[in-house]
Amino acid sequence: MHCHEIITQKKHSTTPWLPGVAMLAMLGLAGCALDTSEEMDTEGFHPGEGNAEAAGSGRMTVDTPNGPQEISYEIVNGRKIAEGDIDLGAADEPSKGTDFQTKASTRIGYLWNDGLVPYHVSLSHPARTAVLQAISEMDALTDLTFIEVPIFIRDMILFVESTDPGVSSSAVGRQGGIQYVSIWPTHGKSVVLHELGHAVGLWHEQTRWDRDENVNINWGCMPWTRWHNFEMKDVVTGFTSGPYDFKSIMHYGSFAFSYNLFCPTITKKDGSTFSGSSSLSAEDIRVLNIWY
Numbered sequence: 001m002h003c004h005e006i007i008t009q010k011k012h013s014t015t016p017w018l019p020g021v022a023m024l025a026m027l028g029l030a031g032c033a034l035d036t037s038e039e040m041d042t043e044g045f046h047p048g049e050g051n052a053e054a055a056g057s058g059r060m061t062v063d064t065p066n067g068p069q070e071i072s073y074e075i076v077n078g079r080k081i082a083e084g085d086i087d088l089g090a091a092d093e094p095s096k097g098t099d100f101q102t103k104a105s106t107r108i109g110y111l112w113n114d115g116l117v118p119y120h121v122s123l124s125h126p127a128r129t130a131v132l133q134a135i136s137e138m139d140a141l142t143d144l145t146f147i148e149v150p151i152f153i154r155d156m157i158l159f160v161e162s163t164d165p166g167v168s169s170s171a172v173g174r175q176g177g178i179q180y181v182s183i184w185p186t187h188g189k190s191v192v193l194h195e196l197g198h199a200v201g202l203w204h205e206q207t208r209w210d211r212d213e214n215v216n217i218n219w220g221c222m223p224w225t226r227w228h229n230f231e232m233k234d235v236v237t238g239f240t241s242g243p244y245d246f247k248s249i250m251h252y253g254s255f256a257f258s259y260n261l262f263c264p265t266i267t268k269k270d271g272s273t274f275s276g277s278s279s280l281s282a283e284d285i286r287v288l289n290i291w292y
């Protein structure tokens with residue numbers, strides 16, 4: 001399309017790409033117009049819309065503050081992606097932790113020191129306005145403090161453009177060093193808020209341990225290759241740990257990963273459907289303020 005493609009080509013490359021992104025981000029300051037014309041964000045988060053074919057799959061154990069947690073992933077654009085948008089790291093970079101296949105591990109759910117989250121988003125990022133809106137909301141409603149900084153310090157979030165059509169993604173919790181939150185150009189505030197929720201330590205509501213007592217998963221409404229996205233977690237970490245929360249920004253809507261709009265994958269116990277949230281819920285805020 002335009003300048004964002006130059007930058008995003010680096011996102012999933014298998015070689016270290018940060019210097020390239022840094023350089024292009026700076027070029028972007030001068031060369032790319034700020035595009036705020038597209039905002040498709042009225043119904044919350046829509047996972048499973050990506051067109052990229054999974055290049056493989058696997059299971060790994062991630063280290064969490066409360067102990068190890070097994071999680072399934074697909075390899076998309078060279079990244080290990082769980083549950084549609086949780087980035088577990090590069091497929092070919094056995095870095096930290098225990099992967100059944102690569103012996104790699106990833107830290108999950110680590111908090112940000114003193115609730116301070118440095119971040120950078122290029123002036124040329126098409127979703128910059130949405131990013132700033134989401135940050136403003138989380139900063140205002142929680143005890144977290146976000147500070148925009150240049151991209152050369154450690155332990156920070158760098159917002160980059162997604163190369164997986166229709167998909168934004170983030171790691172869970174502070175990873176150590178510069179970590180990337182990948183935002184699709186036309187995604188709006190609610191999607192960014194969801195990814196930001198991951199980045200500060202939140203998991204998905206629909207995979208928490210008591211999910212089956214609160215919603216029905218309609219396995220027939222999605223291909224079996226998507227079933228792993230609904231695998232429940234067995235440790236109490238990174239969830240909104242109060243009552244099951246349909247209003248959580250971390251809850252997918254009824255049609256996540258579904259074949260079509262006539263076949264909801266997630267319904268309430270009475271069979272009704274619901275949309276993803278577009279704002280932090282009271283419970284989201286409560287849990288973040290306990291942590292931070």
Ligand SMILES: [Zn+2]
Pocket residue numbers: 085086194195198204
């Ligand atoms: Zn998510």
